[in-house]
Amino acid sequence: MKKAAGAEQSHPLFRQVYQYMHNRMERGEWKAHDKLPSIRLLAEELEVHRLTVFKAYRELTEDGRVYVKDKSGYYVSPASSPAGESAEGDGAAISSYMLANPMSDIQRMPVSYQFSQALIDPGLLPNLFLSDYVKKVFDLYPKVMGTYSSVQGDEELRGTLSRHFREQHRLQLPPRELLITSGAQQAINLIAGIVLGPMDTVLVERPTYSVAMDIFRRLGARLMPVEITPEGYDLQQVEELMRRHRPRMFYMNPTHHNPTGFTVPARQRKLMVELAERYRCLLVEDDPFRDMFFGEEPPPPFFAYDTEGWVIYISSFSKYVAPGLRICAVGCRYPFMEQLITAKSLADNGTPILNQKIFLHYYTSPRLQQHLGKLRIALQVHKEIVEEELAATGWEWTPPQGGLNLWVKLPEPISVSALFARAMEQSISFVPGEIFDPLGEMKSWLRLSYSFASEGVLREGVRRLAALAREL
Amino acid sequence: MKKAAGAEQSHPLFRQVYQYMHNRMERGEWKAHDKLPSIRLLAEELEVHRLTVFKAYRELTEDGRVYVKDKSGYYVSPASSPAGESAEGDGAAISSYMLANPMSDIQRMPVSYQFSQALIDPGLLPNLFLSDYVKKVFDLYPKVMGTYSSVQGDEELRGTLSRHFREQHRLQLPPRELLITSGAQQAINLIAGIVLGPMDTVLVERPTYSVAMDIFRRLGARLMPVEITPEGYDLQQVEELMRRHRPRMFYMNPTHHNPTGFTVPARQRKLMVELAERYRCLLVEDDPFRDMFFGEEPPPPFFAYDTEGWVIYISSFSKYVAPGLRICAVGCRYPFMEQLITAKSLADNGTPILNQKIFLHYYTSPRLQQHLGKLRIALQVHKEIVEEELAATGWEWTPPQGGLNLWVKLPEPISVSALFARAMEQSISFVPGEIFDPLGEMKSWLRLSYSFASEGVLREGVRRLAALAREL
Known part of the structure; x- marks a missing residue:
């Protein structure tokens, strides 16, 4: 245990x-x-x-x-400015990041070699074509700037996404079971706010998206880790955790997982949904990387196996359609949807209608499929550049089948926190592995995002990083 | 007390x-x-x-x-579907709205005579001109769709708003003390999430914006009402509440207040800020109606009197610039700003950059001032239509000096809840007063929003509403 x-x-x-x-x-x-x-x-x-x-x-x-x-x-006590433990050596540079939101703090630092952002290089997005769609939107909806969206999201957009989910992923999601949020992060925040209270248990993958952990902890929930490996989860461990701790939800990112790139195999998906039903634990499936595969298409979402309403599906398009729009769809059944609508109405009363309409028209265009095909190839090339540069280092990783990141283990003597401090001095950023670990361990690991830097910058930066590690 | x-x-x-x-x-x-x-x-x-x-x-x-x-x-208990008290008579229609978010539920109902939405008639907004600015934005920033905003908000926009606040309202708000949110409601939600926890006391005006109360209650806070009248607050009452209950914040909307239209006089503003400092109670000043005055400009914001950082200023432009964009600015001092940035980063990681850039270019245009002048006149005309139609009814109100609403008291024998039920049947909506009351009383009051319906619809609808009341 x-x-x-x-x-x-x-x-x-x-x-x-x-x-x-x-x-x-x-x-x-x-x-x-x-x-x-x-x-x-x-x-x-x-x-x-x-x-x-x-x-x-x-x-x-x-x-x-x-x-x-x-x-x-x-x-x-008088003037109780907390003295704090004096940081040991090079740990100092990190510990100052550890205070509020380390992930966001690291990403905010301007650097020349940006490997901490799991974002697509803006140069790879079809910006000019998007501008055309925007003009189209204003011709079609001259009053779009003067109106609010409904809280649940634009009906036309929900209708379109409903068809998309049925045709592309064989998911049955009628428009009334879809809600539009401003990015996946808002979706996680709203769902957690509904489901989790003080004293509640939430399962999270180990490692996992650190901002999700911050959200759950702020709500007073207790986090329990479920190891994720190239083979998926240990279902016995999951069942034991569910049986003993009755978690209210399991936050998961089972397809081209962030940060590891692992994909939970199809056979486990069905079994997991059965466990969720049996132990009445909501599965919150965050699925932003599904379309970014390198070889075969990934298995269907967990949501596809759900008949009883125990899976909530978060499908974000921010990453590869248009990050500037921040459009995400949440699919779930009633009565949960009713609660989600209320939470969204309190949070911001609906995602801006303009963004929904622009997204809608671009998303239904033939351009999108072309763009996606090109993006997959570009990402694979990026990934291979990093793998080439790291081939001789002795660093270890499992080659991902999709996604934006390489999850790398450094050989024992090298300290990731020391490397991080040195790298930041050299204007190279990445995310230390411990930030993704609910237990705060994984100190030999790091996440390298290969999606944001252009090819040349990527190769040069990784080469420099490897050289820094050799010096240590 | x-x-x-x-x-x-x-x-x-x-x-x-x-x-x-x-x-x-x-x-x-x-x-x-x-x-x-x-x-x-x-x-x-x-x-x-x-x-x-x-x-x-x-x-x-x-x-x-x-x-x-x-x-x-x-x-x-077996099958404990809560039986619920059987509703007495015509209260039934209302009680079903009272469950989740009554305000939003009422507003979601499609009606012919829409007097429940405190929104501007989209026909009064300069939609065509806005489209032009959008095209300009894409020429200026071809990669705007491919990028995220910083969490705190676009730097160019914050710079522009900083100048605006200095020149128009003599507020000293450097860009680093401004944060952009998606609408005022998100701002209230983020601030409350930082300040309020279970067991904390929050002061609210009576009556007040009902969604704010929903937000505070969800956080487990205790609400204490401060009466607002045409003369402002009873400062002795406020001081007594602050001394005895040590509220962590006072959520206020002191300028063309929603729903009453009252404006707290200048002389009270300075004194209130002194009270806030003395009792260490944050004043959260929501100020979306400042620019919608009919006669004289309103007194300066509370924020203008603050030197110690006890006022947080929420300046929403959603209402009259472009509701579809949902742009709001929060002004506050450090260290609170640091907490606000963290909360915003967890909530949605930053407002969409596209919306910020469009707003920026429209906002700095000469068109905006022209538009504002016209809008003030249109709103005053709307208000006077309602006042004319209600002149002979015996209903009571204090003529507002600005804003979007008339706060009306019905004569004793008429039940507002009965009128509401009848009005909904006739496709006329308004908001019953008790929804705005932290004590759940004010059962003789209602809010009529005169901003959304066009002039003809407004006159006809109010006439019908008055006729319905006569029948009761």
Whole structure:
């Protein structure tokens, strides 16, 4: 059995009490050397168990924010700017990234060799053709700028996507079972907000998309990892986790998985859906890389095997159609759809109609299929450039069958965090593997995104990165 | 003193436990006539006080979902589809709207006389001119469809808005203190998600924007009402609330307030900011109607009086520039901005760049000022049509100096809920006042939005509505 990830990192009740007290100190309501309320008093005020308050006080004491005087109680420490452990050597450069949203912080750094963004090189997108479609949209809908979308999304677009899903992927998704969001990330955020509360368990792949973990932890959920390998999941492990912990959902990205590139095989998909039904665990299937395969088409989505409504399908087109539009479709059954519509209405009251209409007209054009064919070839060429440059390094990876990333293991003596610090100095970025690990381990791994840099930049940057690693 | 609104409606801890148990029953983990865990056991499992679990069980018992057998414990009721109180008479039509998001549900109903949407008639927006600006955007930024925005928002747009705020409203807001969201609603949702947690108090105007209340309640916050009148707030009441309840924020819409149209006078604005500083209560100033005044320009925003960072300014342009774009700017100081950027990065990773660029170029054009001038006149004409039609009814209102709504009080014998039911049958929609009331009262009030329907439809619809009321 895996140990429960996020037991410390996530936000159990005592963490919430910690935060509550911390906030009141930060706001100056409790000042240096003030006496704090007793455990009994605070437990009553907040309607929590005394043990919970005790844990919060213990944590505050350990963090140097509170001190204990004799037996008389707890007091606020003076100027409790948290001293923090002094970083050991080259770890310092990373630890400063680890605070808020490390993924986004790394990606925000301007560098010459950008391998941390799992995005398509804008030069590979059909920008000029898209402009034409935009003009078409304004001729067709002269009042498009003056109107809101319905909360669930433009009806014409949902109708088109419904046909697309039926014809391309044999998914039965009538328009009323589709909702349009602004990107996959909004979809994950809305779904998690509905499903997860404090004390709930959520399964995540190990490794997984780090921003999803941030979202789940912010909701107070407990994360449990499910290993993903080139062979998929260990179904016995999954069943055991479901049986013992009754997770409310499993967030998965089973096709050209980010960051590993692995694809869960077809035979497991059906079995997993059965497990989901049996243990009443929602499968939240994030599927943005399906169309970016190099050889064979991947197996059908988990959603295709679902008859009871236990799979939610997130189909994002942001990556390869037009990132600037941020269009994503969520497919799910009622009554969940009703909850999703409410959540979307509170979050932003509907995705901008303009974006939906532009997407619609481009998406139904013959240009899209041509573009996709070219994009697949370009990505495969990119991937092979990286593999060539890394061939002599002793680094290990499983060649991906699609997607945007190479998930690489460095040989033992090289420290990824040391390499990361050196690489950033040389204007090369990638994402250290531990950021994707719900357990915060995987310190020998890193993710190299080969999709964003142009071919020349990619080759030169990877060569430099390999040289840096040799120096270490 | 007002009583605490939302004490029942919001989500204190026992409500969360209630929800947790309810979910497990819904999911069939606990079936009809199953014995439920003891109070002691569940309190330990969930790390909460026994009294909290006891309250949850009592509530479940009262709701008929759980029954008690002798002294042996709690059991799941069979087929506990909640019977619900049978609605009294014409209240039935409303009560079905009251479930998820009543505001959005009412607005979703297609009607001939649409007075429930506080939106501008799309015919009043400069749609053709906007199309031209879109084409300009594609000439200027050929790769705009292929790129993401930064999380905080396009730098060029933030620069332009920074100048606008300085020149038009004398607000000092450098670009780094501005963040772009997709509409004001996303801004409220993100800010509330940062500031409010379970057990926190939030002040809201009475009446107020109902979706904001839904957002705060979902976060488990406790709502306290502050009356808003044509003279503004009762500052003594506000100070008393701040002193006693230490609210973390006050959500306000002090300029051409929705739904009442009231504007808080200048002299109160400075004093309120001082109160906010003294009691460390964030003022979240939602300001979408500032530019829609009929006579004099309104007083400066609260934000203009703030020197210590206790006001967050939400400036939405969705209403009158181009609703289809959904562009809103949030102004606030550091360190709050850092938290807002993180929240935005988790919510959707940045507003679509296309929308920001189109808005930017239209907004800086001379057309916008012309458009605004015309729009003000059109809205005033709309308002006067409604006032003429209602002149002989005995309904009461304070003539608004700006905004999109008339806030109307019906004479005692007429029931607004009865009128609402009849109006919907006649394809006329408005919003019953109680939806805006944190206390769920104000049952003699209603909001009539005069901005969306064209002049002829407006006159005819209001005439019919008045006739319906006479019949009652």
